């Protein structure tokens with residue numbers, strides 16, 4: 541098979557790396573890729589949202605299967621375009637991608653499906669949203685309806701902050717058209733977990749559990765980021781909770797999408813808050829998580845290309861993926877200033893020291909080669925140092941030890957990736 545991976549972050553590097561191990565993979569292409577992906581696949585400078593140019597590329601390269609990393613092309617309907625052109629592509633069509641494209645759509649669907657989620661109200665006029673603040677308790681969660689690169693969720697502590705948030709989203713359009721509607725949602729206490737499944741609309745194949753670290757600083761403080769690190773498995777998701785998530789969240793959502801005539805086929809990622817022992821849906825993503833993909837795929841056994849092709853042919857019941865009883869952990873190295881402003885073009889050293897190791901993989905995110913061939917920073921999240929070991933503690937040690945080899949000016953990273961999981965394991969031991 542000729543496979544095209546669309547995207548250029550750490551998630552796409554992990555996808556390319558795993559797909560390449562498939563016996564069925566003849567050639568892997570990536571658009572746009574990054575300096576790490578270039579080592580493993582031929583890359584083309586096409587933006588993931590330039591659907592016409594991606595289609596041209598797919599035709600030129602006789603692509604047998606396209607795999608979409610980020611949400612924006614899915615929400616914009618890349619699957620509908622490729623399908624109409626007869627090119628197999630993995631992911632939900634535009635109608636089903638609304639599960640990520642509109643928070644208001646998702647909240648209504650969850651209500652219909654009877655899936656636990658925080659109580660909420662949706663508004664398309666700012667004055668109505670402001671009026672609804674009478675009698676709200678705090679903290680309160682104010683969400684822009686549409687895609688906002690993970691930044692459209694504001695947790696506010698009092699009425700003043702809530703009014704400012706509604707104005708910023710709906711009047712100042714801080715997140716553009718994403719703020720045409722706003723969702724006001726009760727704040728849930730608990731522990732977060734990511735639960736990702738593959739589904740062809742009939743069979744649901746859960747991937748190993750994982751946990752992300754969304755805030756920029758240690759101890760989960762500071763602004764939200766795309767994700768500063770992740771590990772798999774997530775001890776908070778034990779066997780009982782796993783079954784509950786499947787029965788109370790994933791199955792009803794897949795069934796409701798089928799019943800509505802907009803079946804979901806692709807990768808469904810539930811962002812959950814485990815509150816009082818019950819899984820509540822915070823959000824859905826319609827793609828793999830970044831950086832969750834890195835540890836999940838690093839420890840996965842099985843043929844990813846074959847599995848995704850089975851999904852495409854609605855034969856997912858034949859797929860066999862497994863996760864040995866080990867663990868993997870990914871620490872993201874970011875540019876100083878991220879998720880705000882940061883500089884690019886800083887030379888990265890030390891990568892060659894870690895090359896060729898079976899238990900460590902440095903997945904690239906925002907990297908590129910400069911004119912003189914050096915690998916330099918090219919984004920907020922730069923590298924995901926991922927370690928594989930028999931358990932979480934050993935992974936953590938290994939990952940942080942590996943990081944000591946790597947350097948670039950302004951490099952920042954969290955020092956507490958995995959600690960929550962390790963503490964939970966020692967508390968239950």
Ligand code: AMP
Pocket residue numbers: 658681690693725726727728729732754764811813822823
């Ligand atoms: P979302 O994009 O909806 O997942 O929101 C981003 C982050 O905001 C989540 O990962 C949570 O940390 C937080 N969050 C969102 N909704 C809630 C909620 N109802 N209660 C508490 N935290 C929330």
Ligand code: GLY
Pocket residue numbers: 690752766767825828829830831832
């Ligand atoms: N790591 C969170 C996400 O991929 O949305």
